[in-house]
Amino acid sequence: MNLQRTTPSNDTVVARATPEGEGGLAVVRLSGPAALAIARSVFRGPGFGPSKVHLPTPRRAVCGILHEPLAAQDDEEQQVVAIDEALALPLPGPHSYTGEDTVEFFCHGGRQVAAAVVRACQAAGAVAAPPGEFTRRAFLNGRLTLDQAEAVADLITAGSALAARAAITQLRGGLDAELGAVEWPLLDLLVRLEGSLEFSDDDGAGVPADEVRLALAEALEGLDRLLALAPAGRLLRDGIHIALAGAPNAGKSSLFNRLVGDERALVDAEPGTTRDVVAARVHRGGRLYVLHDTAGLRDEAGRVEAMGIARARETAAAADLVLLLAEAGSDWPALALPERGAPPVLRVATKGDLGGVRALGSPVLTSALTGAGIDDLWGAIEKHAEAWNLDEAASLGVVLNERHRQRLLEGRDELAQLLALYEGGADPGDEVAGTLLAATLARLGEISGRVFSEQLLDGVFRRFCVGK
Ligand SMILES: Nc1nc2c(ncn2[C@@H]2O[C@H](COP(=O)(O)OP(=O)(O)OP(=O)(O)O)[C@@H](O)[C@H]2O)c(=O)[nH]1
Ligand SMILES: [Mg+2]
Known part of the structure; x- marks a missing residue:
């Protein structure tokens, strides 16, 4: 199977994670290899600040002062220009949302504070995160599948209680489980088809055509069941x-x-x-x-x-x-x-x-x-x-979008063509069947992102908001 993995960029990114405007709190999120170092130069509190003697306790929020970045990194006595009194929460990778070292600042809401914190982090070396960057990194680091990442965006933009329930269920693996029920037996079949090629000299026996036909027919039914939920997703x-x-x-x-x-x-x-x-x-x-x-x-x-x-x-x-x-x-x-x-x-x-x-x-x-x-x-x-069937889609966590629907339709048509070969009485042979099946699985694999391209990710993450 064609497994492409591009590594996330080496930048440390920063963005406010809460919407702009007046509110009690705002959250600013820093993620990347230099997250902790940058946090140390803009936040003074237990475990933070220029002294490297004390390190922050992972996953424990501490209270302190967010300030303009320090000129000299190692001066404990240096006076700071305060931006806010805030909490800092260090979340070392890989146990963070992005899978990278992350620090979240919980500061006062409103238009000025979070913007100043973002500027301070940028002055200390962070770059502004484009829309969806945190979730993109979470995907690239294997924290989420692609359809789970899409469910994050659906959860944020959900316009109804049912849509929100559907999105959180998909985020928790709903669609992946339903897809897996179709894909795993096909992967199993693919392994057998390819195995029979390797050992064909020994026993000459391929996978029995009846078994291939049955497995394809079941997968086709499964894809049709999923496709029937496409209107509900919309x-x-x-x-x-x-x-x-x-x-x-x-x-x-x-x-x-x-x-x-x-x-x-x-x-x-x-x-x-x-x-x-x-x-x-x-x-x-x-x-x-x-x-x-x-x-x-x-x-x-x-x-x-x-x-x-x-x-x-x-x-x-x-x-x-x-x-x-x-x-x-x-x-x-x-x-x-x-x-x-x-x-x-x-x-x-x-x-x-x-x-x-x-x-x-x-x-x-x-x-x-x-x-x-x-x-x-x-x-x-x-x-x-x-x-x-909105309720069924919501309780299964299958909220199909146009991208999912297209891949399902293509996969479905390819399987149907392969099945037709067997049903026409002509056994295409394990090699042909294996090649066609691998192509179909690659197509279906784009739904969860098991197979992906940069272009696919750009299309998916474009519709995200900044800070997610
Ligand atoms: N008695 C009675 N009059 C109604 C009722 N519904 C609407 N009307 C009256 O019917 C007239 C037209 O109502 P509208 O709701 O404007 O009708 P419409 O179909 O939107 O009309 P257009 O926008 O012009 O196509 C108004 O004088 C309403 O008061 C009703 O249930 N009972
Ligand atoms: Mg009218």
Whole structure:
């Protein structure tokens, strides 16, 4: 197997790990071979400071003074220019987040202190850490797999309780375990295929085709099970997007406001009130929903309204679920969604308080005025959401992103092709099978980073924040 490992750079990096702005505390993190030496020149406290007689106790925080770097490193009496009173926590490698020597400073929050601490560390020889640098080093030092590193970013950006649970479960090895269940039997098979080549002179017997076929079929099933969770990964990360569409005056904005629990969109008796798409986030049952109110659909509209209607159709086509609204008793408007990949449509009758009969094919009758049917509507929405298996993905810790999905799809297709050779009755032979299988395993190995390139890492860590 192609195991590429580039070593982390020799720099010692520094960055604030907490967001900028006012808050009680800020954390500044130093990591790299010179972390302790740099910490000694900007922090005076038990075990720190210029004297090398006392060393800090690993993993024990001490209180002291963060200061401008000292000119003469070994002058115990030298007066320091204080930046803050702070805690320093020495975390020697390899038992640190990055796997390198690390020192974390817990200083006062706000805009000035942490920035001054970072500057002091830089003056003492540290370089500013680019986004994701600490996690990149953690990966390069074997502290995390690549998909665990991605889960760190997902955990930080999680927009819902369920997304956070999914990310921490993936960080704790969820996806790696599920992938391993597919990869290990294939690795085992690969070893046997390659072994049979080496010893073929002795006994002439390769791996029985039936066994290869069975192992490939099982792996294929496993990959399909994982791929079925790809939509859940996207919905956990981006939220479930719901578009409200319908004829002008159907009561879309009123229902939108009800669902959001806030008067976000303008409501008026005049048809054509909503032009632009108005979006709002709603948290329910640990999930994040992003609702979109849109312009009423009609044919005769002015120029600006027509632009709004085009946006309404685009929003509906891109949504995960469309609520198609019509006043109880009136007809359903034509939505004209694209034929391929169109989202499911849930028909919702509105203005139920006016006494109109429930329109044919509508499972839900609502009134934005009285609030009747709103709980039922949420129930129907949640029923749709169940089908996307967000809870399963979260409890397994399988939060697939586009990168994972692509590698899984490619691996799946390659395995399917190999399996087809066997099923066609033609045994391709252990050598061919072994070569194809090794290529597939290398592709799947990019998910956990068992196989990686600098380019792959740049792509993954680009979306991280500074200080992580
Ligand atoms: N009685 C009653 N009136 C409603 C209800 N919902 C909306 N309305 C009224 O219907 C009119 C249109 O409501 P909107 O929510 O602006 O309708 P819309 O579909 O967003 O309209 P456009 O943005 O113009 O496409 C307003 O006068 C609302 O007060 C309802 O549940 N019951
Ligand atoms: Mg409206």
